[in-house]
Amino acid sequence: MILISGTGSGMTAVLEACERGDLAADVVGVLADRPCRGLEVASEHGVPAAVTRLADFSTRHEWNQALTKKVRAYAPDLVLLAGFMRVLAPEFVDAFPGRLLNVHPSLLPAFPGARAVRDALEAGVKVTGTTVHLVDHEVDHGPILFQEPVPTRPNDTEESLHERIKEAEHRLLVDACRALLGGDVVVKGRVASVMSGGER
Ligand code: GRF
16 A cells, blocks of 8 residues: 655556566555645556545544545555655554555655755755655654665756655665565664564
């Protein structure tokens, strides 16, 4: 199950990996918090896609409850936040323990938040990157599964840097789904370890 808010390029990378047989999984559904291009792409791949807009509910709590119910209805083994640009309530997070993954365009804990790529550029860092992590009750926080550095370039714009970060994200997202679905992730406190076959 994948939650998105935008173009859904991360979602597409996971869908294509499933279709190629690189990832032994089926994407059972895609949900978005707003109408977006990613929903059309999901439909083109034959995946049920729907919107649950915050504006359609009188409180954020009700929206969170509705979203939790919709995701639960799919009984997903894994819930992937792939560019889902809303903070989810603790009740949502607690409904999918050890099964809720987020991808963020920085090397966390550096540059959390919605402007991570711009913040990295403005800070003048020479290396930023991407992080795939399990979600806890804090924003852009939780046990880290994979990170990949992406060097900045002198003439980078937010868009050019984000495009290179997304290339790395698409690889890591597939790796993280495979590791979690394969039972290769061990979490002790705040630290996640990804085991290879022999280490388990
Ligand atoms: C990704 O960079 C993700 O890390 C961030 O939002 C972006 C989503 O892009 N949270 P897309 O919709 O997958 O193309």
